[in-house]
Amino acid sequence: MRRAARMILTVSLLSGVLLFSTLTMAMADDECEGLLPMALQSALAAATAAEASGLNNNMWATIVNRDGVVCAVAFSGANRGAQWPGSRVISAQKANTANAFSLDSSSFTGGSGQPAGLALSTANLYSAVNPGGSLYGLQHSNPVNPAVAYAGNPENYGQANDPMVGRRIGGVNVFGGGLGLYAKGHILVGGLGVSGDTSCADHNIAWRTRHLLGLDHMAASGSLPAVPGPASLFAGDAPHPDNIIFDIVPNPNGGTGNSASGFGHPKCLNTGNPAALPAVQP
Numbered sequence: 001m002r003r004a005a006r007m008i009l010t011v012s013l014l015s016g017v018l019l020f021s022t023l024t025m026a027m028a029d030d031e032c033e034g035l036l037p038m039a040l041q042s043a044l045a046a047a048t049a050a051e052a053s054g055l056n057n058n059m060w061a062t063i064v065n066r067d068g069v070v071c072a073v074a075f076s077g078a079n080r081g082a083q084w085p086g087s088r089v090i091s092a093q094k095a096n097t098a099n100a101f102s103l104d105s106s107s108f109t110g111g112s113g114q115p116a117g118l119a120l121s122t123a124n125l126y127s128a129v130n131p132g133g134s135l136y137g138l139q140h141s142n143p144v145n146p147a148v149a150y151a152g153n154p155e156n157y158g159q160a161n162d163p164m165v166g167r168r169i170g171g172v173n174v175f176g177g178g179l180g181l182y183a184k185g186h187i188l189v190g191g192l193g194v195s196g197d198t199s200c201a202d203h204n205i206a207w208r209t210r211h212l213l214g215l216d217h218m219a220a221s222g223s224l225p226a227v228p229g230p231a232s233l234f235a236g237d238a239p240h241p242d243n244i245i246f247d248i249v250p251n252p253n254g255g256t257g258n259s260a261s262g263f264g265h266p267k268c269l270n271t272g273n274p275a276a277l278p279a280v281q282p
Contacts, residue, residue, distance in 0.1 A: 032071030034183070035063045035190060037160045039213060041074035044194070047208035048076040053272025054201025058083035060158070061209060062092040062169075063181070064099050065190040070148075070169050073162040076196075080157050087195035088157055089149045092164060093171030094122050094178030094193025094206075100142065101125070102180030102242075104188035104227070117186060119218060119229035119242035122178030122193075123203045126266070127248065127259035129174045134262065144171035176203030176244050176265060181215040182280075186227050189215065200268035203244045204277060211278045218242075221282035230263035239279035246271075 044061045058077035065071050070092060077083050101120045107113035128135035145168065152163025176199040181190045192215070194206035210216045218227035218241055226232065229241030237243050248257040248264040257266070 031067065031069050031166075032063075032065050032190075035065060035071040035181070037072040037074060037165075040072040040209070041076075043209045043212035044074050044205075045076045046212055047194075047205045050208055051201060051205045051272070053204055053270050054197040054268065055270070057197040057201075059194055059196035059202070059205055060084075060087040060091040061192065061194045061206070062088075062095045062164070063190060063192050064092070064095045064169065066099060066188065068096050068099060068168045068170070070095075070162075070164040070167060071190065072160075073158050073164055075158040080154070083196040089144060089169075089171075090173060090195040091177070091193040092149065092169040093144055093173040094195060094202075095191040096142070096169055096171050096193070097122050097125070097173045097191070098178035098180045098193065099188075099191030100172070102188055102191070104182065104186055106187075114228075116225040117182075117188065117227045119180045119182070119227050121176070121180075121203065121206075121229070121242040121244065122173050123176035123199070123244040123265045124230045124242060124263040125174040126176075127256075127262055127264045130256045132255070139172050139174045142170050142172050145169060175199035176201075177206050179203075179206050179210050179216075179242060181210060181213070182217045182227060183215060184217050186217055186221075186224050198268035198270070199265070200244065200271045200274075203265075204272050204274065207240075207243070207274075207277045211281075214281070216280040217282065218280040219282045224282075227280075230261060234261035234263065237275070240274065240277055241280065243277065244274050246274075 104117035220226040231237040231243035232241035
C-alpha cells in the first residue's frame with residue numbers, strides 16, 4: 001500500500017510539473033510572439049562567430065518582452081558549460097535593463113515624452129550610475145528575482161524550457177551587452193541581453209545578434225524619424241544610435257574618469273571597433 005501510495009504521489013507530482021511546464025511555455029508563447037528561442041540561438045551563434053574582439057568566448061543570451069517576461073534563453077557553445085555559467089543570469093539582467101530604460105514613440109503624450117522614442121543600451125548607463133553621475137544608485141534598483149534566476153533543473157538552462165522562460169527576471173546591469181528590441185514601425189517589443197566575454201565584446205555581439213534577428217528598426221523610414229540614442233545624439237554616430245561610446249578620460253581627482261557625453265563606457269581588452277557594427281535598419 002505504501003509503495004502504491006508513493007507511486008501515485010510520484011505520478012501526481014510529475015503530472016503537476018508537466019502541467020506547469022506546459023502552462024509556462026504556453027504563456028511565454030502568448031506573450032513573446034516573434035521572440036523565439038530557436039531564432040535567438042541561431043543568431044547568437046552567428047554573431048559570436050563573426051565578432052573577434054574581447055576574449056573570443058562563447059556567450060549566453062536572453063530576450064525579454066516589453067513586460068520583462070523572459071521569452072528565450074540560449075547559448076552559443078556546445079553545451080551549457082562551454083560559456084561562463086554566471087553569464088546566464090547576467091544576460092537576463094541586461095535584457096531586462098535595456099527594455100526597462102528604452103522607449104518608443106508611444107511614450108509621447110500631451111507634450112511629454114519622447115516623440116521618436118529613446119534607446120538606451122546598458123553600455124550607455126555606465127558613467128551615469130557611477131559616483132557623481134546623474135543616475136548614481138540605479139544599479140541597486142529592481143533586483144534580480146533569485147526564485148526565477150535559479151529555479152529548476154540546470155540541465156534545462158539555455159533550452160526552450162529554461163526555467164526563466166515565461167517569468168519576470170528583473171535586474172539592472174550597467175555595462176555593455178543589453179539592447180532594446182525595435183520591430184518594424186519602430187515599435188519597442190522588449191530587450192536583448194548578451195554576456196560571456198568582456199563587456200565591450202558583449203555589446204558588439206548583442207548588436208550583431210539584434211541585427212540578425214531583424215529587431216533593430218530604428219533608422220528613419222518615410223514619415224518615421226530615427227529612434228535616437230546617446231550615440232546619435234551626443235557622439236555623432238547616427239547609424240548606431242544606442243552604440244557604446246568611448247569618451248571617458250582620466251579624472252585628475254581620481255575616481256572612474258569623466259565622460260564628455262555623460263554616457264561613456266570604458267574600453268576593454270581587445271576592444272574592437274564599434275563603428276564597424278552594422279547600421280540599424282529603417
